[in-house]
Amino acid sequence: MGIVLGANSYGKAENRLVRVYRDTPRHEIRDLSVSTSLRGDFDAAHISGDQAKVLPTDTQKNTVYAFAREYGVGQIEDFALTLGRHFVKEIEPVHGARIEVDEYAWDRIEVDGRGHDHSFVRRGQEVRTTMVTVERDGRASVVSGLKDLTLLKSTGSEFRGFLADRYTTLEETRDRIMATSLVARWRYQTAEADWAESHAGVRSILLATFATTHSLALQQTLWEMGRGVLQQHPEVAEVRLSAPNKHHFVVDLSPFGLENPNEVFYAADRPYGLIQASVLRDDTPATDVAWDG
């Protein structure tokens, strides 16, 4: 019996990059966090400490910033693909690269009813994400998504007819608040798509389905959200949703002689439910790519 090196990777995480496009007085800005992670022939780096095949993480960082100048940022999926292909193609010991990009959205500051040319305000908490994996043979996987999208329905949510055992005290409800901070990731069938349009379309379906589904459980809402995306976006192979059930408890005001017909709620921090589901096409080939971060 021996001891061996198993799976390993290394890279530079959370390179904070702001790219300004200033070819005209009306600037554009892009605000990213870029993480690189390389797999490959790195046994010697571990076992004998020989770094001859190791491209420093510092170099990976430099590459991110240099590429932002040379190639521009464009859609984050394309930026990640360009970076991933570079590392796999140009750096011989690298067998696979995973590039993750988070993008933070900005709006123009409104002045006299018009967006300002070069002054911006952060739009919200929501983050657009992508995780691109490029293999040595050129295969690429693109998993895009969003996170920190906080949603709430003030009605249209039930939870009834559930299984009970001796530890069950929860009462059934036909009307509750349902709230979550959604993490959604969808795997594309290809490495070429209209990423911006696709992202906007998927996001819109996720939101609208959350809003319009009369929910019997968060599980059901997630299923409908995933199904809606797949029905309308043939370029998407699979949708994975991770949704904390952020509990809002009706406050008992009866000690004060007050009714509380679902009007006053206490928003709890912990614990929270955590519901996770994948929705996919039944002809989707299995993927060997870990894609849930």
Add this chain to the structure above:
Amino acid sequence: MGIVLGANSYGKAENRLVRVYRDTPRHEIRDLSVSTSLRGDFDAAHISGDQAKVLPTDTQKNTVYAFAREYGVGQIEDFALTLGRHFVKEIEPVHGARIEVDEYAWDRIEVDGRGHDHSFVRRGQEVRTTMVTVERDGRASVVSGLKDLTLLKSTGSEFRGFLADRYTTLEETRDRIMATSLVARWRYQTAEADWAESHAGVRSILLATFATTHSLALQQTLWEMGRGVLQQHPEVAEVRLSAPNKHHFVVDLSPFGLENPNEVFYAADRPYGLIQASVLRDDTPATDVAWDG
């Protein structure tokens, strides 16, 4: 020489309250964090452990939730005033109450071009704040504001002509990114105002002034922002601004044979500049109210 009890206060912090208005199918929601803090005749509670004059923080929490039902939330300034006046008037040992409210904004989810009746999405990071202090004699002070408003100008910002000593290495610049995460607080002249309109107006001036001021330093921008508010809002006595200078450094791409004409930036976390200034009317009576949190 003896040892005495000095300033003291107690309360319940961060009561997370969601209030749903559901009188019609088109719901409204309000999402608050409410903190109470009471001053008064509490020497015995400390020195002999006698709690006879101490209204429990648990009761303060109950009061917050009960008042949300009895009186509704309305504008956060009014909700805070109602709570503060209650504690000072009804609880004999209480000599002063400070109520702080943070409000998180939500938008309706758009479905088919129209905001949904009861489904919502968190708007952004920005938080609307108020801090109300009520004294035993009925005097009330209202300091409203906002925080976590993240702003960025991609040009229109200089920093030159500064003082240099032997530790100065910074180069002058005629063009840099200026970014901040603004905390603004403004003290009202009175305890009665159109809070919503005033808040929207002040916010709009802060944003527009940030956008349109050609900045010679963050200090100057803050001054102009505060001045703009006071010029147009006679109900405001003083504006206090606290602004981290969130540094964005131009990345040196020359080792890679690339120019970088203010296009690719590294967004740093720490350290950051921290600029703080008050702008006020010269006939403003001094306040004995600590109002910067």
Add this chain to the structure above:
Amino acid sequence: MGIVLGANSYGKAENRLVRVYRDTPRHEIRDLSVSTSLRGDFDAAHISGDQAKVLPTDTQKNTVYAFAREYGVGQIEDFALTLGRHFVKEIEPVHGARIEVDEYAWDRIEVDGRGHDHSFVRRGQEVRTTMVTVERDGRASVVSGLKDLTLLKSTGSEFRGFLADRYTTLEETRDRIMATSLVARWRYQTAEADWAESHAGVRSILLATFATTHSLALQQTLWEMGRGVLQQHPEVAEVRLSAPNKHHFVVDLSPFGLENPNEVFYAADRPYGLIQASVLRDDTPATDVAWDG
């Protein structure tokens, strides 16, 4: 082509549990965060909204607290196994359960040179972890670990002889600070072990190996740490280490006429290197259990 439900799970996350043992005046306390996650026959819950097979997450929470009373907490691995086996055995639709427990350590407050009977102070940032998976057939997997263990070597760390490309600017160094915030997870060969002794032993090897290894790269240090554990702990099948390289940069003081022979450092936040490696036995059967959280 159809759309189908893929992998899914649900549970209650971050149940914060403090258990006091007070059979004698010398109390013991245990401070845990417990998360449950169930897999099973939950298609109907998603697709038709039928919750008949769904044990509420609220019930899972109740079970955690009730078991802390009925069975005590003991070692977190045993507590997690007890919970996991309960859900799989007692709740028919459940096919698999994953229980994660984080434990926060406390020391007795020292009074007159002796630990106090019932007063405690949080020990540190380090968190002891376990992730237990129980399958329907009774198989159980135990992956224990620690996280937030912050380590630093002020010398004894080199980084030289690395691969360079056109984006490489990093200079070689024979002496640098190496710092990390370690996440370590190790998979046990069995579901029965002296968990406390094993955890203490593994932790001790990780720390001592970090300290005494003259490091040619963080990769090499991780390898030696993992190897050391496997050599001395036959009950462990695999070790996975995730280590941010928390960069400490030598500050250039030459503009001020000062040398800086590795004495004054700037500790950076982002970006950071991220090095991840598994070290395992070559006769370890492959596991189908995802175990890196």
Add this chain to the structure above:
Amino acid sequence: MGIVLGANSYGKAENRLVRVYRDTPRHEIRDLSVSTSLRGDFDAAHISGDQAKVLPTDTQKNTVYAFAREYGVGQIEDFALTLGRHFVKEIEPVHGARIEVDEYAWDRIEVDGRGHDHSFVRRGQEVRTTMVTVERDGRASVVSGLKDLTLLKSTGSEFRGFLADRYTTLEETRDRIMATSLVARWRYQTAEADWAESHAGVRSILLATFATTHSLALQQTLWEMGRGVLQQHPEVAEVRLSAPNKHHFVVDLSPFGLENPNEVFYAADRPYGLIQASVLRDDTPATDVAWDG
């Protein structure tokens, strides 16, 4: 009526500094976050944008790192005094300087029963703090402290006999968990003291008093803690304590046929009580220095 500039200050916040002492093979390390804040003749910087009197925050940062080399770090109080006096004395427009330092503690990693020469592990969450203010006339104020010191008593804490109104539902208790995350600050009578010894002594009294006081309320515990410090440390003029009451609720296990004699608790996040008190000498001259951060 005119609009004028009020109180203002600027500086560089959170300069993360690690200082290694390596004169012998047995290294020492010091890990600090240093924030500078200057007041003075900065009207022009705001009103006309003239920066001629403004020493850049970048220079302040450089000064922190250079001084760590030139003068060493020593006790954080002395380091802060040295920095503050420098800015006030050497930079003509500066009328006052406030220097805040947080220090993170490290232990040597134990190897074969002995602390390693150059390998360290972060000790805990607790942070040692100081806030030093230096005025133009040379007066200096030193307020030292600690924060993030998490304490818990599993018994020896009551809460009874409190004031009740119509919103009171809390039941009296003769035995509860009392837990807090303490922030303590104490103002010294002078700017010269044995800072290390004084800090250790004060900390020890705070801990022991928390442990040994049979508590009738958190207010009473804080008073005893402050009083104990002043009784034994004549160099201290005033102690300010800010203590969240981190609620631990006894879980109702009766639905499951289980008693719960204060053994199983739910540790809540929010809301929390917040108790703040100052304890001081009755002959302490009033201070015009804001010292609570």
